[in-house]
Every structure is written in structure tokens, then in C-alpha cells.
Amino acid sequence: MLIGHQPKEFLLAVSGLTVSFDGFKAVNDLSFYVEENEIRVIIGPNGAGKTTVLDLICGKTKATSGSIQFRGKELTRMKENEIVQTGVGRKFQTPSVFEDLTVLENLEISYPRGRSVFGSLTFDRDAKVKERIEEVAEIIFLKDRLDTYAALLSHGQKQWLEIGMLLIQDPDLLMLDEPVAGMSVSERAKTAELLNRIIRDRSVLVIEHDMKFVEDIAHKVTVLHQGQILSEGTMEKVKNDPKVIEVYLGH
Amino acid sequence: MIINSRFLNRSELVGFISLALLLIVILPLTLDIFRLNLVAKYLTYAFVAIGLVMCWGYGGILSLGQGVFFGLGGYCMAMFLKLEASSVANTKIQSTPGIPDFMDWNQITSLPFFWKPFHSLPFTLAAIVVVPGLLAYIIGAAMFKRRVGGVYFSIITQAIAAILTILIVGQQGYTGGINGMTDLRTLLGWDIRTDHAKFVLYFVEVALLFGCIVAAQFIRLTKLGRILVAMREQEDRVRFSGYSVANFKIFAFCAAAVFAAIGGALFTLEVGFMSPSFVGIVPSIEMVIYTAVGGRMSIFGAVYGSLLVNFAKTSLSETFPQLWLFGLGALFIAVVLAFPNGLSGIWADYVQPHIDRLLSSRKSSWGDNGSVADGAPAE
Numbered sequence: 001m002l003i004g005h006q007p008k009e010f011l012l013a014v015s016g017l018t019v020s021f022d023g024f025k026a027v028n029d030l031s032f033y034v035e036e037n038e039i040r041v042i043i044g045p046n047g048a049g050k051t052t053v054l055d056l057i058c059g060k061t062k063a064t065s066g067s068i069q070f071r072g073k074e075l076t077r078m079k080e081n082e083i084v085q086t087g088v089g090r091k092f093q094t095p096s097v098f099e100d101l102t103v104l105e106n107l108e109i110s111y112p113r114g115r116s117v118f119g120s121l122t123f124d125r126d127a128k129v130k131e132r133i134e135e136v137a138e139i140i141f142l143k144d145r146l147d148t149y150a151a152l153l154s155h156g157q158k159q160w161l162e163i164g165m166l167l168i169q170d171p172d173l174l175m176l177d178e179p180v181a182g183m184s185v186s187e188r189a190k191t192a193e194l195l196n197r198i199i200r201d202r203s204v205l206v207i208e209h210d211m212k213f214v215e216d217i218a219h220k221v222t223v224l225h226q227g228q229i230l231s232e233g234t235m236e237k238v239k240n241d242p243k244v245i246e247v248y249l250g251h
Numbered sequence: 252m253i254i255n256s257r258f259l260n261r262s263e264l265v266g267f268i269s270l271a272l273l274l275i276v277i278l279p280l281t282l283d284i285f286r287l288n289l290v291a292k293y294l295t296y297a298f299v300a301i302g303l304v305m306c307w308g309y310g311g312i313l314s315l316g317q318g319v320f321f322g323l324g325g326y327c328m329a330m331f332l333k334l335e336a337s338s339v340a341n342t343k344i345q346s347t348p349g350i351p352d353f354m355d356w357n358q359i360t361s362l363p364f365f366w367k368p369f370h371s372l373p374f375t376l377a378a379i380v381v382v383p384g385l386l387a388y389i390i391g392a393a394m395f396k397r398r399v400g401g402v403y404f405s406i407i408t409q410a411i412a413a414i415l416t417i418l419i420v421g422q423q424g425y426t427g428g429i430n431g432m433t434d435l436r437t438l439l440g441w442d443i444r445t446d447h448a449k450f451v452l453y454f455v456e457v458a459l460l461f462g463c464i465v466a467a468q469f470i471r472l473t474k475l476g477r478i479l480v481a482m483r484e485q486e487d488r489v490r491f492s493g494y495s496v497a498n499f500k501i502f503a504f505c506a507a508a509v510f511a512a513i514g515g516a517l518f519t520l521e522v523g524f525m526s527p528s529f530v531g532i533v534p535s536i537e538m539v540i541y542t543a544v545g546g547r548m549s550i551f552g553a554v555y556g557s558l559l560v561n562f563a564k565t566s567l568s569e570t571f572p573q574l575w576l577f578g579l580g581a582l583f584i585a586v587v588l589a590f591p592n593g594l595s596g597i598w599a600d601y602v603q604p605h606i607d608r609l610l611s612s613r614k615s616s617w618g619d620n621g622s623v624a625d626g627a628p629a630e
Contacts, residue, residue: 058491084493096488098481105477114474115493117502123474162488169492 010069011036011203012057012173017066019056026052028227029066034173039204041214043238044224045248050207051093053224054175057205058090059083070173085115089171093178095158099151103142103161106150107133110165132168139197140164141190156187160194167198174198175205180213192216211249223248262603266551267464274457284446291453291521293561294460295321298514300542300553301467302507307539308547309476310503311483312400316408317511317538319415320383322530324512326419326426327382329525330366331375332435332443333427352434357424366425372439379516380509387508391501398497400486409532416531431526435519443520456517460554463510467550470506479503511538540583546595555594 012034019027027049034040042050055061057068059080068075075083084090098106111132114123137143140160145153150161159179166174179195180188192213199217208214214221214235221238223231225248231241238244278290299317307313337351345355350362368374390411394404419426427433435443442448470476478499482489490496519525528534537560545556560582568575590596 060487060491079495080490081493081495084491090491092487092491096485098477098484098488100480100484101477106481108474109478109481109489110492112493116495117475117498120475120478120494120499121470121473125474165488165492 009035011038011071012205013067013069014053014057015067015069017053017056017063017068019052019061019064025227027056030224030228032222032229032232034203034205037201037203039199039206039217039219040222041206041208041218041220042222042224043208043214043248044230047226048224049227050224051177052227054090054177054205054207057083057173058088058175060090081115084169084171085112087172088175089166089169089173090175091162091166091177091179093181095155095162097150097153097158097161097165099149102147102149103137103153104133104146106161107136107164107168110168112169136164136168139167140194156183156191159183159187159191163191163194163198171202173203173205177207178209179206180208180210188213263468263551270464270551270554271461274460275454279450279453284449287453288449288521289565290558291449291456292518293558294456294554295514295518295521296538296541296561297460297554297557298463298517299507299511299538300545300557301463301550302510303539303542304547304550304553305467305470305479305510306503306507307542308549309471309483310479310500312500312504313405313539314408314504314507314535315405315532315539316410316412316535317507318530318532318535319408319412320387320508320511321515321518321534321538322415322419322525322527323383323386324379324515325519325525325529326432326515327369327375327379327512328516328519329432329435330369331372332438332519333432334366334370335438336434336436351427351432353427353430353432354424359424363425379512383508383512383515384505387505388501391504392497395497395500395504400500409535412530412532412535416527419527419530427526429527431524431528433524433526435523438520444523449521452517452520456521459513459517463513464550464554467510471550475499475502537579540579540586542593543583543586544593546593546598548592549595552593552595552598559594 010033014033015031017027017030018025030049030053032040042053044050052061056063057070057075059075059078059082063076066076070083070086070088073086075086075088078086098109101109108125108129111129113129114120133146134143137146140163142153142157142161142164145157150158153161163176163179176195180191183191188210196217206214206217218235220233221235222229223238223241223244230247231238231244233241239249274294279287282290299321302320303314303317333351337349339349342348342350342352342355345352347355347360350359354362369378390408394400394407399407420429423429437443443452478489478494482496482499486496489499515525515529518529541557541560542553543556544560545554546552560579563582564575564579567578571578586593592599
């Protein structure tokens, strides 16, 4: 499924992407396109290569072949931090926040300024930064926890904090890996509300197993199976696809 | 809601003042010049330990080769002093007058090219900082850009310490070999062996030590300091927040190297010689122990750790020379197992709360209500 020309409006164009680990092709000749302001959900059974796709886009894993174009820039040749600076943000499956730092400091590190060694030596927590941090802290329900060490937060609060860190980073493409996994019912509802708020004005790529959640947010769904696309389209179309029912939704 | 981080909080200010009192007033008044010179020698290791607090305590990069940088700083200083001591007049009995005595003993007949710039004091002072800094940069870039970290990095730094020792011992015509550079006499004509010189050098050293403490404290309080802590815990999160982790590690490693080198140069001045026995694996590991005992997260702890362990080393090895190494090993194991944050951790956990309670109870009995906000929680 190779396409020769890429229409301009695609924010992210993945084409012919392949990665093999010792001969095992975790992602095999994968191509898909994400538009501006689109919310795309990737679903699929365990081991389908969902997380690997996100790893490839954000540079954590190097592709064996294929290309990933983001706003016309080739991401496969860039380093992780350069990819972030281009405008791609990534949230990991397990909450990864800095436990020995306060909520405020966690958010401050994600603020997109002073990212070089000397930039960070001279970084000044000015009014603009403080204002933005307080604004984000309010959105992620942690406004009264700014001076709390992240280690003392609950699992759900850590997830929110990480989402907040991505929000302050303000990426054009936000990638979320199972954002509601391991959360209590009330935390889950709050997170859905939070995600609905932060996915405005940007493109989002989400991996999720919670079908209710997927139906709520997805513009388009991509079903992965054994490193390849099994089906792609609206939730309605995917849900009724016999191949999808057989390998994934059926059980 | 957001509180400004001040340069020193109350307990750090107390720590700063008490250290200054101890080093500037109490020790010089109570110790004779011989003991004060010993303290000066111990304090040279405090520079290394402060560097290790930044690099290891904050950044999580354990270098077991700080002796390399300590030694390079020390050797740079020693080369200058040795050249000054080897004037033609002083060395006229040699077959080649005007070169250091160990060169003459090794049948070297002219000063090697890399020795020549060390006739100049400004060059030497620059080299003390630049040479170790540059080496740390090269090692750091080679390791961290390739994502070599953790234990592997520690082992490689240890190997470098061993290599440098072998190099210095093997090239004795250029380095003085196993004996090192001895018989250092004057600094720009000023005799550094007199009691008065030792007294003056002690205060120069204390001033430089406080300079390093302030620099380390400054770095700790910038965003860079917080990124070091962040990196120690969640390297990937830092990377995916848009930072080049390797560059920050290189910075921390270079800063630690420069601090160690300043300590090494002062060591040469205080003790009057430099030898490979301060470069290798054993001294490098001892430097890590000073930091661990003092508390690897505490800049002040590093200073006290260096003083106390060295003091114990001198007193114990005078009485039980065989037992000292076992004692040092036991100390390290005890710190790691029982007090992972060293003396500063013991202080913060057991002593500080008592002082706070004492202060606050006195305050409340005086009916003081003005300074409640100072110690009150932020919320």
C-alpha cells in the first residue's frame, strides 16, 4: 500500500514503515496518514505493534526501513529531543513523572524554553512561565498541589501530571499510550474529560483498549494486527469489519 | 501559590555560616600549623566531593575516576612549580642543567615540548581547569552520546584511572614516575614550604572552596539542577521533554572534573608534591566514599564527609595501619546499607527536627507570630 505522492494537508505521513528485531517484523510495511486536528485511535490485540509504532514516531526505536514525515520533515533521521522540538509529544503507558521534583518543577521542565545546557542555566521562572504553569495545573486538577513532590501523588494524579507536562509542551501531534489504563472509575471519567479538553487544536494519536472511550473520542480508528493494518476507518466501519471481529473485538 | 526559590533556605544558611565559622575561625584558632595543614590537605578532597555531589548525587552519574581529574589538576600545578624549582642555578650539578631532576636521571637532555608552556603561571592556571575539563568532555561525549551509562560508565572511568596511573608511572622521564614530582619549593619566588605560606594557602583554599560551594549551589538551583535530578530518575521523560540528555550529563561530568582539578592543584601547593598514588583506582574510590559518608545529596555534607573520613584515616592509620582499609570498607558498607544519605541524611532525619522543635517552642513561648510563614508548609 505505497502511495507515490503525499497531499499537503497531512500532518503525519507514515509510509512503508518496517522494523525488525532479530528478523521478527514487529511493524511490517505500515502506512497511514494523520490529518491536522484529527484524533486517531490505534487498537489491536496484544503484540500487534501498537506501542512500537509510537516508539518509531518519537524516535525511541529506529526504523529498519520506511519513512515518517511530520510537516514534511523526516523524523527517522532525527534524535528524540529534536523530534520533540519539531512538535511531537509522547506520553508513556506507565506514568513517567519526576518523583523527586514538585508538581511545579515537573511542569516547568516541560515548558518549551531553555532546553539547551546554557539555556537551562539561565532559565528564569518569570511571570509568563508561572502563569502558564498555574493555568495547566488547574486544568489537570493539581492547582493546590503545585509544591507537592510528585512521589506523593496517586497513580491517577501522576497520569494527569504527565498529561499536563505534555500540554505545557504544546505539541502539534500528541501521542498517548493507554492514558486511562489502571485508573479508578472516577479517575477514568475525569481523565476522559481532561483528554477531551487537551486534544482540541492538535492532532492526537492514541492507543487504547477501552472501547467506550475509543468510541467517544475517535475520528478514525486504525486496527493493527501482527504489525500490519487490518482495517481502517470510522469506528462504525471498523466495528462491523468481520476481520476485526475475528481477531480482536470478538473476544 | 508559587513560591520563589531563594538562593539559600534557612537551614542551608545555617549550614553555610557554621561551615564558614568552623573553617575560618575555629580551626585556625585551635590547631597548630601542622594540623591546620592537614585540614588543608583534607579540604582539597572536599572539592572533589562537591563535584561528585553534583555529578553522582544529583545527576546519578557515578564516576569512579575522579582521581584522574584531581591528579591532572595537581600535575599541572606541579609542573609549574617543578620548572621554577629547576632553574639553571639550582640544577647546575646535573648533566643538563635547567630541566627537572627526574628528567636528567632518565637521560632526557632537553625540556619536552608539552612542558614548555608551564613556565607561565597564567597558562598553568588555565591548564588546571581546561585540561581536565577537556578530558572529561571527550570521555563524556564518547560515553553519553552512545548512551553508555550506569555501571558501565563507572567501570570505564575506573579503567581510565588505572590507565593514567600506568601512563604516569611508565613515562617516568616525563612525569617523575612512581615517585611523582617532589621537591617543589616556590611559587613565583614565594616559598610555599614555610609555616606562614601554609597559613596563607589555607585561607586561599577556604576562599576557593566557598567559591565552589556557591557555584554548585547556583547550578543546583537553576533549571539545569532540576533537570539533573529529573534525568537521574526518568531519563526518557527528560529526552521526550525535548532535552539532549547526553549534553546535560557531559556538563555535570565536566563541572565535577573541574572542581576535582582545582582541589588537585591546591593539594600540590599544600602538600608540596604530586604522585600517581593520588590518581589511581583506590584514591578515586576513596573520594566517592567521602561523598557517600557526607551525604551524596548535600554540598555541605561533602565537605564534612571529606574532613571526617580523612581525619579518621590519619588518626586510625597512625595507630592501626593494617586495619584502616578494612575500616574504610566497613564504613562504606554501613553508609550504603544503613544511611544512604550519609551524615547529612542523619542530620536531616534526627538532629534537624529536634532543633526545629526547640526553636519553634521557644518562639511560641515568646509569643512570636511574625515568622510563622517561614517554616509553615506551602499550602
